[in-house]
Amino acid sequence: xxxxxxxxxxxxxxxxxxxxxxxxxxxxxxxxxxxxxxxxxxxxxxxxxxxxxxxxxxxxxxxxxxxxxxxxxxxxxxxxxxxxxxxxxxxxxxxxxxxxxxxxxxxxxxxxxxxxxxxxxxxxxxxxxxxxxxxxxxxxxxxxxxxxxxxxxxxxxxxxxxxxxxxxxxxxxxxxxxxxxxxxxxxxxxxxxxxxxxxxxxxxxxxxxxxxxxxxxxxxxxxxxxxxxxxxxxxxxxxxxxxxx
Amino acid sequence: xxxxxxxxxxxxxxxxxxxxxxxxxxxxxxxxxxxxxxxxxxxxxxxxxxxxxxxxxxxxxxxxxxxxxxxxxxxxxxxxxxxxxxxxxxxxxxxxxxxxxxxxxxxxxxxxxxxxxxxxxxxxxxxxxxxxxxxxxxxxxxxxxxxxxxxxxxxxxxxxxxxxxxxxxxxxxxxxxxxxxxxxxxxxxxxxxxxxxxxxxxxxxxxxxxxxxxxxxxxxxxxxxxxxxxxxxxxxxxxxxxxxxxxxxxxxx
Numbered sequence: 001x002x003x004x005x006x007x008x009x010x011x012x013x014x015x016x017x018x019x020x021x022x023x024x025x026x027x028x029x030x031x032x033x034x035x036x037x038x039x040x041x042x043x044x045x046x047x048x049x050x051x052x053x054x055x056x057x058x059x060x061x062x063x064x065x066x067x068x069x070x071x072x073x074x075x076x077x078x079x080x081x082x083x084x085x086x087x088x089x090x091x092x093x094x095x096x097x098x099x100x101x102x103x104x105x106x107x108x109x110x111x112x113x114x115x116x117x118x119x120x121x122x123x124x125x126x127x128x129x130x131x132x133x134x135x136x137x138x139x140x141x142x143x144x145x146x147x148x149x150x151x152x153x154x155x156x157x158x159x160x161x162x163x164x165x166x167x168x169x170x171x172x173x174x175x176x177x178x179x180x181x182x183x184x185x186x187x188x189x190x191x192x193x194x195x196x197x198x199x200x201x202x203x204x205x206x207x208x209x210x211x212x213x214x215x216x217x218x219x220x221x222x223x224x225x226x227x228x229x230x231x232x233x234x235x236x237x238x239x240x241x242x243x244x245x
Numbered sequence: 246x247x248x249x250x251x252x253x254x255x256x257x258x259x260x261x262x263x264x265x266x267x268x269x270x271x272x273x274x275x276x277x278x279x280x281x282x283x284x285x286x287x288x289x290x291x292x293x294x295x296x297x298x299x300x301x302x303x304x305x306x307x308x309x310x311x312x313x314x315x316x317x318x319x320x321x322x323x324x325x326x327x328x329x330x331x332x333x334x335x336x337x338x339x340x341x342x343x344x345x346x347x348x349x350x351x352x353x354x355x356x357x358x359x360x361x362x363x364x365x366x367x368x369x370x371x372x373x374x375x376x377x378x379x380x381x382x383x384x385x386x387x388x389x390x391x392x393x394x395x396x397x398x399x400x401x402x403x404x405x406x407x408x409x410x411x412x413x414x415x416x417x418x419x420x421x422x423x424x425x426x427x428x429x430x431x432x433x434x435x436x437x438x439x440x441x442x443x444x445x446x447x448x449x450x451x452x453x454x455x456x457x458x459x460x461x462x463x464x465x466x467x468x469x470x471x472x473x474x475x476x477x478x479x480x481x482x483x484x485x486x487x488x489x490x491x492x493x494x495x496x497x498x
Contacts, residue, residue, distance in 0.1 A: 053371050079373040087371045093364040107372035110275070161372075 003030040005064075006197050007052070007165055012061035014047055021047050022058070023221035029165070029197050034187075036200045036208040036229075038243050039218035045201045046090075048218070049167050052199075053085055054078055066164070079110065086158030086166040086196075090173055092150040094142040100153050101125055101138045104160050128156040131193060132186060148179035152186065159194060166190070168200040172207050184210050205244060209233075217243065263455045267385055270378050277383050284387035288349055292395055299344055300399035303336060304328070304406025312414060321415065325422050326429035328407045333430060337400035338438050339486060342445035345392060346478035350453040353384055354474030357457025358467035366458070381458060385450040392446030393439050433497045441489040448481040 007029040014022040021044035029035050039045045050056040052063060054070065063070050065081060073081065094103050104125045108118055118124070129135045132152040142150060151171065158166060171187065172180035184207050191198060202208055208215060209229050217225040217232065217240060225232060225240050233244045308328055315321045357380060360366050369376040404426060411417040417425075456470040456477070 050367075055367050055370060082371060082373045085371070087368070089364045089368060091363055093368040095365055095368070096359075096363075106369075106374070110373045157368075157372075 003032065005029060006031050006066055007199070008062075008064040009048070009052070010062040010064070012048065012051065012063070013059045014044070014051060014056065015059055021221055022051075022061075025061075025218070025221060026223055027199075027216065029199055031197055032191075032195060034191060034198045034200060034211050034213045036202060036212035036215045037218055038202065038208060038215065041203075043218050044221055045218055046169060049087075049169055049199065049201055052167060053082065053087055083161045084164045086155075086161065086163035088151070088155055088158050088166065088168045088171055090170045092142075092147075092154040094145075094150055094154055094157070096142055098142075099138075100129075100134075100140050100142070100145075103142070103153065104128055104157050107157065107161050124160055128160040129153075131159055131190060132156045146179075147175055148182060151175065151179075151183055155183075155186065155190065159190065162194065164196060166196045166198045168198060168202070170202055170204075171200065172202065172204045180204065180207065187211050259459070260455055263458070264451055266377060267382060267451070270375070270382050271386070273378075275378075277379050280379060280383045281387055284383045285391055288384075288387050289391035289394060292345060292348055292391075293398070295344055295348060296341055296395050296399045297402050299340060300337070300402035301406040303340055304332065304403035304408075305410055307331070307336065307403070308407040308410040312410070322425065324415075325407070325411065325417075325426035329404055329426040329430055330434055332400050332403045332407075334434050334438055335486075337403055338396045338442050338445065339482065341396045341399040342392065342442070342449065342482045343479055345388070345395065345446070346449050346482055347475050349388055350449045350474040350478040351471040353388075353450060353453030354456040354460075355467055355471040357381075357454060358460035358470035359464075361458065361460045362463050362467060377458070381454045384454055385447060388450035389443055389446040392449070393442035396438070396442040396445075433493075437489060437493040437497070441485060444485045444489070445482050448485055449478045452478040452481060 005028040007027070009025060009027040012022050012025040013020075025044070025048060027035075027037075027048075037045055037048075047056055051058045052065075052070075058071065061071075066084065068077075068081065070078060070081060094100075095106065098106065105121045108121055108124065125138065126135060129138060132155050134149060134152050134156065137145060137149060137153065142153075145153065155171075168187065171183055175183065187198070187200070188211060190196065198211075200207070200211060212229050215227060215229055215232050216223050219225075219239055225235065225237065232240055235241060308324065311324060311328065312321065315324050315327070357366070360380070366376045366380070369379060408417075408419065408422045408426075411422055412419070453474040456474040460466045460470040462469070
């Protein structure tokens, strides 16, 4: 691939006591690419993605985001770097005590460097809500939203800082097939509109087939297999085959 | 046994680090004034009814229980002063603190615990906001500031409850009751009680935040965090009370 990587993980190790979760994991995410990561439950996918945004500290290795080693950054620079990364949590993680509008405004509070002083957040909130097709939900509370709506609002919150990279942690888990399909299509729309690069962690083969430009299988803490969906889905390796049954 | 002791010391260490972090974060900008005001309103205003009710009943019951004994000794005129001093020095702060440990401590533990297990705290961190500063510092400061106010308010209501009994049973006027009540009350009764109320507030919120912020094991962990917050905060309230009374006795008497 001739494009430059926007995100690189080099030799990442992470253990919890004797449980070695990541054993020298490597990854490159290129500009405008949708990279799907699949792996069994508990294989370290979520740990890896949390290391990327500083929610977990890796034992060793290097994580470079747009050429900057985030493991060597101080807190202030790391917080600023986080404006370039949107994160869609598995359970949406909307703030219960805040309305949809306040949920979307929350990330804007500290990032005056990127956007300058924001006097009126309404246009930014509207734009993000329009992107997910939920302008009408602006004044609702999270407990008034369905599971699919929550996931869309969470995506709008991830988009409001106009990130270059979006990390999706099992975006279709817990949703019915129709809503899952809507979310998958929405992810494609978002990529086109915001020109983002994405890492998508999923167990959903349909999701992987539709959104992936490239796939990576995480087995035993390493990148076991990489390639396009079409290539991996016809692999004869039993460990790879198991994911596409 | 050794494993239990080890667990105990690890918990003490982790609690101490959590408390130390508060002093490190409180003086560093940015300051979350808006959230602090919101928490002051939540913690103060929403505890008023409970504190009023318990304060009033304590005043009534305490006077009703003491009256027959004092009457036997012909010392019923000492009742207003005795009740007031007891309430201001000890019963008011302790009862209010225990009520707040139940209401505020468990509330904070459950709220932060549920935020932790639903990844809301992680979401804050991802958005570049320091969740410790936004959630923990504001709640601890708000409770530390609000508890002494609640204690003073609860004391006033309890003394008023005591007056109601005295006016019905002893036909004592409002002015006379309060003259007798405050005549014996000195600055050394009020100051230590107010100072210890700040510590009670700090301890209750700190324990609630610690339990909630470090909540694990999903939804069952949230219940456990709320429960442990109340138990530990109540124990801490008694310990602080003991230490403050000890120090007060050394310096004042």
